[in-house]
Each structure stands twice: as C-alpha cells, then as structure tokens.
Amino acid sequence: MQRSGNINGSSAITYRPIDQPKEPFPAMRMSELVGHRYKERPAEATLESHALLLRGGYARQVANGIYSLLPAGLRVIRKIERIVREEMDRIGGQEVLMPLAQPRELWEESGRYQSVGPELARFKDRAGHDMVLAMTHEEGVVHLCRNEIHSYAQLPFMVYQIQTKFRDEPRSRGGLIRVREFTMKDGYSFHRTKEDLESYYMECFRAYERIFQRAGFSNVVAVEADSGMMGGKISHEFILLTEVGEDTIATCTETGYYANREVATGIIQGYAEAEQALEKVHTPNQKTIEEVAAFLGVQQHQTAKAVFYDSDEHGKPVIAVIRGDREICEPKLAKIIRAIPTPANDARIRGAGGVPGFASPLGLDKSKWRIVVDSTVATSNNLVTGANEADYHYKNFNLSRDLPGVETHDIAMIADGDRTPDDKGVIALQRGIEVGNIFQLGTKYTESMGMTYNDEAQQKCVPIMGCYGIGIGRMMSSIMEVHRDQYGPKWPMSVAPWQVHLNALKLNTPGVKEAAEKLYADLTAKGIEVLFDDRDERPGVQFADADLLGIPVRLIVGERNLKEGNIEWKRRDTGESGVVSIDTAIDFAIAGIASGK
RNA sequence: CGGGGCGUAGCGCAGCCCGGUAGCGCACCUGCUUUGGGAGCAGGGGGCCGCUGGUUCGAAUCCAGUCGCCCCGACCA
Structure with missing residues (x-):
C-alpha cells in the first residue's frame, strides 16, 4: 500500500498491512497469579479507576506518581501497546528505542535544558557529568537520525518508540492518569515540505482514531490544542470526554467544534449602547469587581477589570484588560506577549504607576506598560473601570473613544453559552482526559540541532518534523474509568x-x-x-x-x-x-x- | 510553591485531648464444619505506633524538627 500525495518527487512512506496472526499471551492458573485482589477501597484513591487499579491487583504505588505493574496490569498494557504498534507499523512507522538517561549537552542543543523548568529531572553521573531523564524524545530522535539521513531520497520517514518518560510533575494524581514516570508511545516524522508533513499528519490523525476505537473508546474527540512548550503551530489533542478529566474542552455537537479551553475561540456577547460622558466616581475601598459592581449598582459585564502580569518579551510590565464578567485566558495572552504571564506583585505594579484595586489602562504611561485589551471591552460600552487613583473609578469608559489605538486581541477564556466561532452553534464546556496528541512541529529541533540533508541541487535543507504521542498507562486507566461497574472493570x-x-x-x-x-x-x-x-x-x-x-x-x-x-x-x-x-x-x-x- | 488533612500489622481504621508499654475488621497460617455472589467456629503468626531529638520515673499519646502520602489551588505535550 502506497500513500497518495507523493510530493515534490520525494519517496513516500511505505504502509504495511497488519493482518498477521497474533501470538496469544500465555494462559495461566489463578493459584499461581502474583498480585492479590482486595475488598476494601484504598484511602488514597479518589477516582474509581484508581481504586480498581489497586483493588484488582493491577498496579502498586511505589512513590508519588510512580507505580509498579503486576502481571494482570502488564498484560493490559501489552495489549494496548500491541494495538498501538500495529497502527504505527501500518502507517509505515519503524520502531526504535532511545534512552531515558541523556547527557545535558543534547538538551542544550535544543535550548530546552534552560527553557524547561524543574519537571526536567537533572542529575550528575559518577564522573560528574550533567545528565537528564528524558521527558520526551525530540532531542533523542534528532540525535539518532541526523547522522543517518543525508539525502532527500531518504525522506520522509517516521520512527516511533514505546518508552519510559520521566516528568517531575508538581502534582500527580488519579492512579495512572497523571504520573511522573510513565510509558508513552512517541513517534516522530521527518519531511521535506510542509505539505508532506500535513498529509502525513492526517494519516497519523486517522491512525489515532483507529487506535482509540480499537481500544474501546467511543467518545474520544480530536480538539485543537495549544502546542505549549513543544513549539510548532498546528496540534491536536485526543480527548476522552469524561467528567473525571483534568482538561476542559469547549464543545459544540451541532457544529462539531472542539477545542481545548486554552485555545478555544468564540463569539462572546457584547453590550453595545450609546456612549455617555466619562465620569469619575468615589468608590471608597471598593476593590474587587464584585464590590465595585454592587457599590455602583451595575452588572459585572458593565465593568472592565485590569490584571497585572510581569514582563512581556521586552521586560515591560503587562496590564491585561477584560470585561468584568470574563476571565483572562493566559495561554492566549502568552502568545501575544511572547512570555509566560506570571501575576505581578503589588510593588511591581506601584513601581510602574499602577494602583492595585483601582487599576485601569486609562492614564497609564504607555511607554512603561504593555497594554493588552480583550475584544470584550471593545464590544461593550460605558464600562466602569479603575481611575488609577485610590478609592476612585471611572464610569462610562469606551475603548475606542477613551483609549484609541490600543492593542486589542482575543484573550478571553471561553465559557458555557458562548457562540461558536462560525456563529452557528453554542459552546458547552466538558471535562476530558488527554490520551494522545499530535503536533506539526516544524524545524524547531532539526534546525537547532543541525539536522540537514542534501536536495537534488546539493543544497543543505532542514527536515520538517511532526511528533505524535500516546500515553499508554493513561489509556489503561481511562479504559477502566469508562468501562466498569461497581464491582470492577469490564x-x-x-x-x-x-x-x-x-x-x-x-x-x-x-x-x-x-x-x-x-x-x-x-x-x-x-x-x-x-x-x-x-x-x-x-x-x-x-x-x-x-x-x-x-x-x-x-x-x-x-x-x-x-x-x-x-x-x-x-x-x-x-x-x-x-x-x-x-x-x-x-x-x-x-x-x-x-x-x- | 501556597492552603488543608493524614502517617499505628499487607489493607481499612480505633487508641492520642486526659502519658503507664497497642487493639478491631479484612487478609494470612492450622484444624473442623461449610460451598452458585466476598462463610462459621476454634486456635495462631505478624508492629523500631514514619524518622530524629526534647520533656518525663515512664511517650503511639505532650513539644520541636524532619521525611512521606493524600486533597484543593498554582503549574503542566
């Protein structure tokens, strides 16, 4: 089977059939099975799947977010892995295995030794070399492949592995759903062109749909996602919709709109009315939106609130302004200020002329502040906002009149009842577990780590990458969460x-x-x-x-x-x-x- | 990292206030009786009461520190 869409003369990835007979797992006697089951619900389990994981003798906790698997649990894991391997092989993936322990230098090449925080576990080996425990394998795969690939004729290809990752998560929970040490299938594809990546990305998308369907999930949806620290532009998360999930997803069954709440956009109701004159009012000690709205007898959507953050990419303090009834979506803001928004402390705010509690973009020194206003402030009139003076607010703030030309973006967190971006449906928020994700990575790693190939004209080119992850253990717990009754998993x-x-x-x-x-x-x-x-x-x-x-x-x-x-x-x-x-x-x-x- | 809770037998817990040398249920071992949805009786084994230090004649219990685990939040491919 050959993939269609052979781009620019590059060879395509050869797909393989998967209908080979499967070797059965061994039969066995229960009298010999290691790992006992018990009646009492473990105290630390909050999710049903976590309780069943322990009660059923599938796994035992060793430390926070670190588990051993017993035979029954490992057999389930191996079955999941088999499905994943078959589908990865089917789209031409070649299995490899990269190390968990890697030298610091590799991660300095990509820049992630510095850019990633304490969830990257670092240690010294006995010779004093700085080492890390890989939390993902972009560095590893570029290191592995950059000396193997020299010609355009060798592209595209995809390699994958099923390997341990270690992420020193600030907080793990929920049995195998969120852990520090875990098994992940991670695949990496390399392409000559963006178009070739895009077409293979869709193949992988379909392979993921087959994997989740074969594993027994009926409500996994692919949602638009934030690529976060991975870099790259387009990415999808495969989310199992379930109330116990940690992620919040904006969904609309009518229009098929699905997006992680971090990136979800939509149409938020505006409150347009005839502009009235700006008026300063005395609001003694009224600091929060609730207090101010109640004090002045207005609705929260008739106010604008200002939120302060430390430093944009140029080191300027940031004031983000949004209508009082809405919340700021920090991942959206991060993209605009090109820095991670961290709340500013009072000293920092005052130092730049802001007045916490009575803050506002009105009257701020624009040379000292990065002012980012949400669209909701533009679509509503006569808002109450701070006066940048203790115990005073303004009434009737109108963005286009009072603060013309200010940077306006969508930085609002989407909420239940907002309209979908195409205005054809209504958004409902649902909870979900991210069981897989796919990224169009681009050249972030190939470029920084110096992976090149020669094209037909002897020109050095940088391959374009995609990466594709699935949490194996997380899948197991998720299946248990979905298929069970009070007595155990099904x-x-x-x-x-x-x-x-x-x-x-x-x-x-x-x-x-x-x-x-x-x-x-x-x-x-x-x-x-x-x-x-x-x-x-x-x-x-x-x-x-x-x-x-x-x-x-x-x-x-x-x-x-x-x-x-x-x-x-x-x-x-x-x-x-x-x-x-x-x-x-x-x-x-x-x-x-x-x-x- | 902030807030809260908990560390006593493999698991679930009581005892701690009010200090006197550890107990219950499940699990485990032996025997007998039982046998279609977690049996009954009898007997039995198993504990540095998280760790370190302090107070005291005496600490599971009071005090200080420390480590671990859980929950909420922050954080997060």
Whole structure:
C-alpha cells in the first residue's frame, strides 16, 4: 500500500498491512497469579479507576506518581501497546528505542535544558557529568537520525518508540492518569515540505482514531490544542470526554467544534449602547469587581477589570484588560506577549504607576506598560473601570473613544453559552482526559540541532518534523474509568488481560476438577488466553475476583450444570448468562472472542 | 510553591485531648464444619505506633524538627 500525495518527487512512506496472526499471551492458573485482589477501597484513591487499579491487583504505588505493574496490569498494557504498534507499523512507522538517561549537552542543543523548568529531572553521573531523564524524545530522535539521513531520497520517514518518560510533575494524581514516570508511545516524522508533513499528519490523525476505537473508546474527540512548550503551530489533542478529566474542552455537537479551553475561540456577547460622558466616581475601598459592581449598582459585564502580569518579551510590565464578567485566558495572552504571564506583585505594579484595586489602562504611561485589551471591552460600552487613583473609578469608559489605538486581541477564556466561532452553534464546556496528541512541529529541533540533508541541487535543507504521542498507562486507566461497574472493570476484548475466565466451583466434588482441567487444557491448546481459577475458594470469592479482573467471557464449571453435561457462561460487559454444553464450550468461547467484545 | 488533612500489622481504621508499654475488621497460617455472589467456629503468626531529638520515673499519646502520602489551588505535550 502506497500513500497518495507523493510530493515534490520525494519517496513516500511505505504502509504495511497488519493482518498477521497474533501470538496469544500465555494462559495461566489463578493459584499461581502474583498480585492479590482486595475488598476494601484504598484511602488514597479518589477516582474509581484508581481504586480498581489497586483493588484488582493491577498496579502498586511505589512513590508519588510512580507505580509498579503486576502481571494482570502488564498484560493490559501489552495489549494496548500491541494495538498501538500495529497502527504505527501500518502507517509505515519503524520502531526504535532511545534512552531515558541523556547527557545535558543534547538538551542544550535544543535550548530546552534552560527553557524547561524543574519537571526536567537533572542529575550528575559518577564522573560528574550533567545528565537528564528524558521527558520526551525530540532531542533523542534528532540525535539518532541526523547522522543517518543525508539525502532527500531518504525522506520522509517516521520512527516511533514505546518508552519510559520521566516528568517531575508538581502534582500527580488519579492512579495512572497523571504520573511522573510513565510509558508513552512517541513517534516522530521527518519531511521535506510542509505539505508532506500535513498529509502525513492526517494519516497519523486517522491512525489515532483507529487506535482509540480499537481500544474501546467511543467518545474520544480530536480538539485543537495549544502546542505549549513543544513549539510548532498546528496540534491536536485526543480527548476522552469524561467528567473525571483534568482538561476542559469547549464543545459544540451541532457544529462539531472542539477545542481545548486554552485555545478555544468564540463569539462572546457584547453590550453595545450609546456612549455617555466619562465620569469619575468615589468608590471608597471598593476593590474587587464584585464590590465595585454592587457599590455602583451595575452588572459585572458593565465593568472592565485590569490584571497585572510581569514582563512581556521586552521586560515591560503587562496590564491585561477584560470585561468584568470574563476571565483572562493566559495561554492566549502568552502568545501575544511572547512570555509566560506570571501575576505581578503589588510593588511591581506601584513601581510602574499602577494602583492595585483601582487599576485601569486609562492614564497609564504607555511607554512603561504593555497594554493588552480583550475584544470584550471593545464590544461593550460605558464600562466602569479603575481611575488609577485610590478609592476612585471611572464610569462610562469606551475603548475606542477613551483609549484609541490600543492593542486589542482575543484573550478571553471561553465559557458555557458562548457562540461558536462560525456563529452557528453554542459552546458547552466538558471535562476530558488527554490520551494522545499530535503536533506539526516544524524545524524547531532539526534546525537547532543541525539536522540537514542534501536536495537534488546539493543544497543543505532542514527536515520538517511532526511528533505524535500516546500515553499508554493513561489509556489503561481511562479504559477502566469508562468501562466498569461497581464491582470492577469490564475490559474490551481487545485489551483484556485474558480472554476467558474459567471458574471451577466446588473443585473437590467428583468430576468438577477433571472437567475444568480438561477444558483448561483444550482452551489453551486452541491458543485461547484463559485464566483458570483453580483455587478451592468459595463461589462468592471466585466471582468477586472475576469481576475485579474484568475478563469478557466467563465459563463456570459447577456440579449443578455438569450433571447435564453443561457449563454456565457469563459476559462481563452485558451481564448476560446462560448454559452451553461442555462439548461446545470451546466453540462458544472462540465465537465470543471473535465478536471482538 | 501556597492552603488543608493524614502517617499505628499487607489493607481499612480505633487508641492520642486526659502519658503507664497497642487493639478491631479484612487478609494470612492450622484444624473442623461449610460451598452458585466476598462463610462459621476454634486456635495462631505478624508492629523500631514514619524518622530524629526534647520533656518525663515512664511517650503511639505532650513539644520541636524532619521525611512521606493524600486533597484543593498554582503549574503542566
């Protein structure tokens, strides 16, 4: 299979089919399974998936945001990885493996040794060399590839890995959803042209849709995102919409608009009215928007508030102005001032002539301040704003009249009920978990790290990069969060740690053990991934454990049905159950597995 | 980094105010009885009461410090 859109004579990436037979994971006996399950909910778990992760014997915490995986958990992880590998291979990815520990020099080449904060773990090796633990592998991949690629004929290509990352997050939480050490699939593609990157980016986009669909997610949406510290322009996050998510997403099902709240734009209602004369009013000790609005008897949207930040890119203090009923979206502001907005302290504000609590862009020395006004202030009239004088505000501030020519941008945080950018729908905010992301990176890393190739005219060119991440452990916890009931997870067949859970009840009654052992042997011989509960446990214990292990198909050998030559079956997902003749049980299991659920 | 909470057996917790040398449930081990949704009885093992220092005749308990974990916020591919 060849990808269409062969650009500028460059060779395309060769896609590979994925229909090779899969090696089954080993069958095993529950009496030998390492990792116990328990009844009591762990105190530290706040999310259901976190509680089940621990209760089901999938993982154990070692330190804050650092986990070990037990066999049951690792099997789920391996299944997820298998799906990811197949889809990455299918779009022509080649698997590589780069180190977690890397020398400082590599990160100085890209500039990130300085630009990234304390979440980049740094240490010295025994020889005193500065080292880092990679939090992502752009540096690693450029280092790896820059000496392998010399000609345009070698582009494009994509390499990927499934490797540990370490990020010293200020705060991890939620089981495997947000951790410091985690496994990520990260892929990197290299292209000659922007167009080639864009077309491959879309291929990867579609591969991601297949991955999430195969892993059992029905409501993952791709949203426009902020590329943040990664650099680059276009990026998408794949967000699983769920109430327990940490990210907030602006969504509109009517128009299909989806964007991370950090970058979401929309149409915010304006309040236009006839301009009235500017008037200074005494507002003793009324500092917050709530206080001022109440004191003057106006709505919050009839005010403008000023928020101070330290230094734009030129070191000037920043005053951001927005209508009083709205919040500033700091990532948007960051792009405009080309610096991370950090709130300014009072001394800094006063030092430049501002009056905290009664601040306003009116009357500020424009040579000392970077003034950025949000569009909401432009679309409303007669606002109340500070007078830059203690205990005084102005009424009837009108931007175009009173502060003509000031820098006006969209720096507002979008809210429930705003109109979509095309004005055809209404935005609703939803919570979600970011399970993957893709970036059109550009040349940030290839350029800074000196990766070049020769084109047809012997000219040195810099490859254009894309990068593509998926959090493997985060996917596992997210699947558990979505597919579960009060008793445990309900693993989709594609990621289930085992395909069939075989119970033997009253193991020591005549015939039961023999029948179950034979079924276990036959299932195993057919290449079915079966977990055989061969313990002489009471039925309640066995069933509770089976629920916590969440295996899709359960087969129960018990005295009661065995008399008729039958065994019972039960589906973990639907709760359906029935009996089937022991002679056809294997075909029944195979059919259940083949149904893919 | 700011605010709050908690560290006592593998897990969940009581005891701490009011100081006297540690207890309950689950789990684990032995025996008997049980066996289709986390059984019953009997017996048993397991604790530097997070760590360090102080007060005291005596500290799980009071005081100081320190480390760790959890939650909220800030932060964040």
